[in-house]
Amino acid sequence: MTREIIVIGAHAAGVDAASAARKTDRTANITLITKELHAGYSRCGIPFVLAGHIPNFKDLIVFPPSYYQMMKLNLRLETTVTNIDPNGKTIEVQDKNGNTETLQFSSLILATGASPFIPPIKGREKQGVFVIRTIEDGERIKQAMQTGKSAVVIGAGLIGLEVAVAFIEQGIQTTVVELLPQVLPGMLDEDMAKMVQKQLEEKGIRIITGRGVDEILGTDKASGVSVTGEQIAADFVVVATGVRANTELAQKVGIALGETRAIKVNMRMETSVKDIYAAGDCVESINLITKRPTISQLGTTAVRQAKVAGINAAGGYAIFPGVLGSAVTKLFNLEIGATGLTEKAAKRAGIETVVGTITSKTRADYYPGASSIRIKVIVEKETERIVGGQIIGGEEVAQRVNALSFAIQKGMTVRELAKADTCYAPPLSETWEPMVLAAQTALLRLR
Amino acid sequence: MTREIIVIGAHAAGVDAASAARKTDRTANITLITKELHAGYSRCGIPFVLAGHIPNFKDLIVFPPSYYQMMKLNLRLETTVTNIDPNGKTIEVQDKNGNTETLQFSSLILATGASPFIPPIKGREKQGVFVIRTIEDGERIKQAMQTGKSAVVIGAGLIGLEVAVAFIEQGIQTTVVELLPQVLPGMLDEDMAKMVQKQLEEKGIRIITGRGVDEILGTDKASGVSVTGEQIAADFVVVATGVRANTELAQKVGIALGETRAIKVNMRMETSVKDIYAAGDCVESINLITKRPTISQLGTTAVRQAKVAGINAAGGYAIFPGVLGSAVTKLFNLEIGATGLTEKAAKRAGIETVVGTITSKTRADYYPGASSIRIKVIVEKETERIVGGQIIGGEEVAQRVNALSFAIQKGMTVRELAKADTCYAPPLSETWEPMVLAAQTALLRLR
Numbered sequence: 001m002t003r004e005i006i007v008i009g010a011h012a013a014g015v016d017a018a019s020a021a022r023k024t025d026r027t028a029n030i031t032l033i034t035k036e037l038h039a040g041y042s043r044c045g046i047p048f049v050l051a052g053h054i055p056n057f058k059d060l061i062v063f064p065p066s067y068y069q070m071m072k073l074n075l076r077l078e079t080t081v082t083n084i085d086p087n088g089k090t091i092e093v094q095d096k097n098g099n100t101e102t103l104q105f106s107s108l109i110l111a112t113g114a115s116p117f118i119p120p121i122k123g124r125e126k127q128g129v130f131v132i133r134t135i136e137d138g139e140r141i142k143q144a145m146q147t148g149k150s151a152v153v154i155g156a157g158l159i160g161l162e163v164a165v166a167f168i169e170q171g172i173q174t175t176v177v178e179l180l181p182q183v184l185p186g187m188l189d190e191d192m193a194k195m196v197q198k199q200l201e202e203k204g205i206r207i208i209t210g211r212g213v214d215e216i217l218g219t220d221k222a223s224g225v226s227v228t229g230e231q232i233a234a235d236f237v238v239v240a241t242g243v244r245a246n247t248e249l250a251q252k253v254g255i256a257l258g259e260t261r262a263i264k265v266n267m268r269m270e271t272s273v274k275d276i277y278a279a280g281d282c283v284e285s286i287n288l289i290t291k292r293p294t295i296s297q298l299g300t301t302a303v304r305q306a307k308v309a310g311i312n313a314a315g316g317y318a319i320f321p322g323v324l325g326s327a328v329t330k331l332f333n334l335e336i337g338a339t340g341l342t343e344k345a346a347k348r349a350g351i352e353t354v355v356g357t358i359t360s361k362t363r364a365d366y367y368p369g370a371s372s373i374r375i376k377v378i379v380e381k382e383t384e385r386i387v388g389g390q391i392i393g394g395e396e397v398a399q400r401v402n403a404l405s406f407a408i409q410k411g412m413t414v415r416e417l418a419k420a421d422t423c424y425a426p427p428l429s430e431t432w433e434p435m436v437l438a439a440q441t442a443l444l445r446l447r
Numbered sequence: 448m449t450r451e452i453i454v455i456g457a458h459a460a461g462v463d464a465a466s467a468a469r470k471t472d473r474t475a476n477i478t479l480i481t482k483e484l485h486a487g488y489s490r491c492g493i494p495f496v497l498a499g500h501i502p503n504f505k506d507l508i509v510f511p512p513s514y515y516q517m518m519k520l521n522l523r524l525e526t527t528v529t530n531i532d533p534n535g536k537t538i539e540v541q542d543k544n545g546n547t548e549t550l551q552f553s554s555l556i557l558a559t560g561a562s563p564f565i566p567p568i569k570g571r572e573k574q575g576v577f578v579i580r581t582i583e584d585g586e587r588i589k590q591a592m593q594t595g596k597s598a599v600v601i602g603a604g605l606i607g608l609e610v611a612v613a614f615i616e617q618g619i620q621t622t623v624v625e626l627l628p629q630v631l632p633g634m635l636d637e638d639m640a641k642m643v644q645k646q647l648e649e650k651g652i653r654i655i656t657g658r659g660v661d662e663i664l665g666t667d668k669a670s671g672v673s674v675t676g677e678q679i680a681a682d683f684v685v686v687a688t689g690v691r692a693n694t695e696l697a698q699k700v701g702i703a704l705g706e707t708r709a710i711k712v713n714m715r716m717e718t719s720v721k722d723i724y725a726a727g728d729c730v731e732s733i734n735l736i737t738k739r740p741t742i743s744q745l746g747t748t749a750v751r752q753a754k755v756a757g758i759n760a761a762g763g764y765a766i767f768p769g770v771l772g773s774a775v776t777k778l779f780n781l782e783i784g785a786t787g788l789t790e791k792a793a794k795r796a797g798i799e800t801v802v803g804t805i806t807s808k809t810r811a812d813y814y815p816g817a818s819s820i821r822i823k824v825i826v827e828k829e830t831e832r833i834v835g836g837q838i839i840g841g842e843e844v845a846q847r848v849n850a851l852s853f854a855i856q857k858g859m860t861v862r863e864l865a866k867a868d869t870c871y872a873p874p875l876s877e878t879w880e881p882m883v884l885a886a887q888t889a890l891l892r893l894r
Contacts, residue, residue, distance in 0.1 A: 012878065045813060045873045053874070059813040288868070299878045300871045326870035337870055366492060366506040398875040399846030402882070405868050406850050410857030421735070421852050423773035423784055424747045426492045427500070428845040431459065431746045435849070 003028040004104050005313050006091060008081050008249070009111030010039035013280025013302040013309075015063050017109045018073050020310025028314055031074040031103065033081055033093060038135050039063065044299050046138040047159065050145065051166035057135045057142075084108065084253045086273045107275045107313040110250055110263065111306060114243035114281035114297055121154070121239075123216030128223075128236040132163060133243065141238060145170055148235030152176075152225045154213050156183040158329050160240035161196075164205050165331045175206040175232050177213050177225065187327055187338045191357070192376055192390045196336055203332050243297060245282045258284035258293045267319040269309035277313050279305035286322040288409060289341055289387050290349045296323040326405045328398045335397035339405040340388035343378050352381045353388075356414070356442025360434035362395045364426035371395060375438040377404070377414065384413040384446065389435075396428075400435055414439045414446065450475040451551050452760050453538060455528050455696070456558030457486035459746050460727025460753040462510050462520075464556045467757025469518045475761055478521040478550065480540060485582050486510065486522055491746050493585040494606065497592065498613035504582045504589075531555065531700045533720045554722045554760040557697055557710065558753060561690035561728035561744055568601075568686075570663030575683040579606060580690065588685060592617055595682030599623075599672045601660050603630040605776050607687035608643075611652050612778045622653040622679050624660050624672065634774055634785045638804070639823055639837045643783055650779050690744060692729045705731035705740045714766040716756035724760050726752035733769040735856060736788055736834050737796045743770040773852045775845045782844035786852040787835035790825050799828045800835075803861070803889025807881035809842045811873035818842060822885040824851070824861065831860040831893065836882075843875075847882055861886045861893065 003025055007018045010032040018030050032039065040063030048054050068075045078096040085091070091108065094100045116131035118124050130141050141163075144151075149172060153164045156178035167174040178185070182193035183200070197207050208227055216237055217224045224233040245262035247255075256272035258264035262284040269277045280302035287294040301323050311318040328337035346353045356377050363370035371394025378388035389404035391397045407417060417439035424431050450472055454465045457479040465477050479486065487510030495501050515522045525543040532538070538555065541547045563578035565571050577588050588610075591598075596619060600611045603625035614621040625632070629640035630647070644654050655674055662673045663684055671680040692709035694702075703719035705711035709731040716724045727749035734741040748770050758765040775784035793800045803824050810817035818841025825835035836851035838844045854864060864886035871878050 042811060042813070042873065042878075044871070045811060048814065048873055053815060054813055062812065298871070300869055300880075303878050304866060304868075321866060324868040326868050327872075328870040328875055329872045330874040335875065339868070339870065364489060364492060365509065366489070366501055367495065368500060396843060396846045398870055398872070399843045399850055401870045402867075402880065403846055403850035403853050405870070406854045406859060406864075407857065409863065409867060410854065410859050412853060412857050416856065417853075419751060419768060420849075420856060421751075421771040421773050421786070422747055423775040423786065423845055423848045423852070424491070424745070425774075425776045425845070426489065426495055427777040428775055428782060431489075431750050433747075433849065 003106045003314065005030045005107050005109070006103060006105040007032045007109040007111055009113055009280065010034035010075060011041065011043065011113065012299050013111035013113070013306040015040045016303045016306035017111055017279055017310035017313070019071055020307040021314035022071050022073065024311045024314035024316040029074065030072070031076065032068070033076045033079050035078065035080050036134060037078055039075055039077060040067065041135060043133065046132060046135070047162035047166050049138060050142060050163060051169045057138055060135065081249060084249060086253050086276060089275065107277065109309050109313050110271070110276065110278040110282060111280045112246040112249060112282045114245050116239065117242050117244045118239050119241055121213050121216055123218070123222070124239070126216055126218055127221040128218070129216055130236065130238050132159060132238060132240060144236040145172060148172060150174070150234045152232055152234040152237045153240055154237065155240035155242065156207065156209065157186060157240060157242060158184065158327065161200065161331055162329060163238055163240060168204050175208065175234065177211065177227050178207070178209045179212040181210040183207060183209065184336070187342070188336070188390050189343045189376065192374070192392060195374060195392055196331070196334070199334050200331060243281065245295070247282060250278070250282070260284045260293050260295045262295055267321070268312045269305055269320055270312065277309040279309040288322040288324050292349065294323065294325070296325050298325065298327055300326065324405050324408060326401050328401055333394060334392065335395065336392050337397045337401035338388070338390045339401050340386070340408045341378060342388055342390065346378060346387060351387065353378050354381055354442055354445040355379065356438045356440070356445065358434060358437045358441050360437055361430055362393055363428060364430060367426045373397070373434050375400070375434045377417070377435070377438045377442050379414045379442050379446070381446070384415060385411050386414055386417060404435060414442050418443050450553045450761065452477045452554050452556070453550060453552040454479045454556040454558055456560055456727065457481035457483070457522060458488065458490065458558070458560065460558035460560070460749040462487045463750045463753035464558055464726055464757035464760070465520050466518055467754040468761035469520065471758045471761035471763040476521065477519070478523065479515070480523045480526050480528055482525065482527050483581060484525055486524060487514065488582060490580065493579060493582070494609035494613050496585060497589060497610060498616045504585055507582065528696060531696060533700050533723060536722065554724065556756050556760050557718070557723065557725040557729060558727045559693040559696060559729045561692050563686065564689050564691045565686050566688055568660050568663055570665065570669070571686070573663055573665055573669045574667055575665070575669035576663055577683065577685045579610060579685060579687060591683040592619060595619060597621070597681045599679055599681040599684045600687055601684065602687040602689065603654065603656065604633060604687060604689060605631065605774065608647065608778055609776060610685055610687060615651050622655065622681065624658065624674050625654070625656045626659040628657040630654060630656065631783070634789070635783070635837050636790045636823070639821070639839060642821060642839055643778070643781070646781055647778060690728065692742070694729060697725070697729070707731045707740050707742045709742055714768070715759045716752055716767055717759065724756040726756040735769040735771050739796065741770065741772070743772050745772065745774055747773065771852050771855060773848055775848055780841060781839065782842065783839050784844045784848035785835070785837045786848050787833070787855045788825060789835055789837065793825060793834060798834065800825050801828055801889055801892040802826065803885045803887070803892065805881060805884045805888050807884055808877055809840055810875060811877060814873045820844070820881050822847070822881045824864070824882070824885045824889050826861045826889050826893070828893070831862060832858050833861055833864060850882060861889050865890050
């Protein structure tokens with residue numbers, strides 16, 4: 001009997017799940033369903049289109065129509081799943097014209113993603129207040145940038161800062177307002193965050209931390225915000241205060257959520273309901289260090305989970321081990337990355353740590369173009385294992401994050417890192433690798 | 448009683464050993480002795496001075512005179528050690544004026560380095576035939592570059608190719624002759640080496656592999672070479688066919704050499720003679736994978752060994768675990784790196800392997816400036832552990848080498864790498880990290 005695999009959602013998780021299913025079962029019927037007009041594009045690229053680094057939003061489409069043809073994936077755009085019947089193993093869908101249809105599945109993969117969360121700020125319904133998630137969101141912001149001369153970004157997470165940088169690069173006066181006491185609160189500790197904030201401020205972004213937006217000002221259209229009483233004028237406002245897992249459909253069917261309010265899955269990415277899998281921004285992950293539930297709404301997490309879900313949904317066997325939350329971005333010429341736990345997150349998890357932090361160079365001191373790099377490693381005191389790393393530098397940050405991620409995944413101790421075999425050439429690094437130096441600094445604190 | 452520590456050699460190994468000794472024993476008398484006029488410079492930077500990337504050879508001096516003052520290190524330049532008495536614990540030195548002196552030591556560190564090896568090619572004594580090891584060598588070559596319009600480089604190892612690139616960048620017609628069938632024979636397998644060769648040829652270097660130089664032509668002064676009968680004209684010739692450990696002094700005292708003909712040391716960098724340590728290019732190392740003796744004449748190896756030797760010589764305790772030979776270079780805009788064993792070296796060590804090789808991009812496909820990157824991972828078949836990696840790409844190669852090096856050091860399996868948590872941002876990487884994709888390819892071969 002031909003296997004019927006349905007995937008709800010058609011971006012990073014959805015398309016990768018469908019592709020993995022196809023590679024596992026060459027004869028299955030595989031259907032991808034998405035509400036959106038565009039499928040298979042990179043949401044992560046949207047800020048870089050706004051910045052003008054990438055000419056068009058269409059360029060973000062990673063999987064063109066030819067891909068679905070080649071992989072024999074049946075793609076349904078602008079189609080909403082209205083119901084799931086887990087017993088009868090059917091779903092009901094409605095297309096843009098209102099036509100409904102019932103589809104049978106052998107296995108179903110929920111890749112329903114997440115939606116922007118807008119805090120209950122007074123005036124949030126006004127014109128000129130935008131979120132940023134879809135190409136359509138991006139197009140609306142781009143439109144506002146044509147005439148707007150000033151902007152406020154609410155939220156100093158990765159997306160908020162990327163968008164703020166885009167605005168500055170396009171000549172728009174920009175203020176970022178973050179309720180928490182630092183930028184990138186999910187990614188960096190305060191000491192590292194301060195460095196980032198300083199460098200962004202030097203480039204002309206005004207950054208307010210530790211204060212919230214009371215109100216979005218203006219009559220019908222936003223004209224600014226009030227931040228603990230201070231009025232900041234702005235032609236438009238972008239709310240980038242995070243996303244929430246889309247779990248409505250799952251909840252409707254009685255699929256269990258985890259303590260993080262995202263869909264709970266096992267290592268095979270199976271939900272609590274038989275033959276229904278989930279992957280990507282809608283699911284809960286397990287942190288590899290704390291072994292506790294966490295939310296890891298990153299593209300890399302999505303594709304890795306999706307591959308596992310797709311293989312299992314197609315009758316194969318694969319497990320997803322968990323996440324470290326390795327992340328990186330580029331703001332102007334500054335690269336910022338992190339993996340594992342911050343000092344703060346470790347403390348919250350009850351883990352006692354010591355840290356080592358150093359500032360070094362990305363190339364031999366005498367080699368032109370060398371830029372500064374700051375590395376912090378976080379070490380679990382009892383086992384002496386590396387549990388986190390944060391890096392800020394002018395180049396070669398992303399792959400150092402990966403190197404620390406590999407070290408953490410394999411339980412490397414700070415003593416081992418302090419003696420690790422690394423490579424060197426004057427145009428590419430220093431003789432003593434900065435990660436190794438950071439470990440040596442942490443070691444001194446362990447004595 | 449004050450400890451007397453003498454270090455013979457004053458470059459990467461010597462200065463780092465002396466510095467580690469100083470940090471371990473604040474009161475010791477520490478003396479550094481070198482034959483050379485300049486101490487504490489980076490030999491690795493010499494080709495980049497020739498290329499014009501770095502203005503002066505003097506810029507390569509990493510440890511200026513003020514450093515020795517600050518660290519209270521007694522530096523003796525242009526001084527030769529003529530004898531060691533291991534029983535009386537003295538050395539005899541001779542300064543440039545021929546004055547001799549006897550110095551007492553509590554512990555002695557040999558950081559005598561290595562010297563260029565010139566194969567017995569007919570005509571090698573001619574004018575215009577250079578080796579490249581010291582600043583003085585570099586100055587002689589730079590002099591020859593002023594008037595020379597063509598050059599032959601014998602040897603296509605790291606230094607040979609770096610020098611050849613420097614010549615091309617300075618408008619000198621250059622031919623590289625390598626006796627072995629590929630470029631970078633110690634670092635890459637033939638499939639990866641071919642890619643490098645092709646790209647260097649496209650930049651105008653003529654590369655001859657698998658053929659040797661029969662003779663250096665010319666009367667008193669080199670006018671070219673004969674390569675299996677073919678005459679290649681050249682205004683000067685650089686011989687870059689590797690270096691040999693400087694072991695004369697050690698042998699004179701009866702210090703044991705290893706099977707690689709370099710000085711044998713234990714994990715504390717102790718030689719076979721009590722209180723005499725050795726570090727850097729003059730010693731034999733243990734390969735972390737094969738557990739067999741190997742030669743690792745790299746700057747990173749030197750400084751790590753030196754630190755261990757310095758700590759132990761000063762009464763502390765430290766061990767050096769061994770080497771993977773992680774190395775990297777930049778030739779034009781191409782970065783080339785490797786760690787662990789090549790397929791070839793694994794075979795020689797009796798290790799059965801499977802490999803995974805992929806070509807990917809260094810940034811999201813749609814992000815401008817993305818360049819190609821090719822990654823090969825070598826996997827030990829029985830344990831499924833990664834034992835080697837080779838990377839060629841336009842950017843972010845060095846830190847990927849470090850990431851694979853960490854993976855190898857911690858025994859990461861190819862299955863683990865195929866699911867590893869990595870970071871991603873459109874300007875810095877692809878969603879699926881190329882190292883992870885290479886592992887996935889290797890996994891297919893394991894089935």
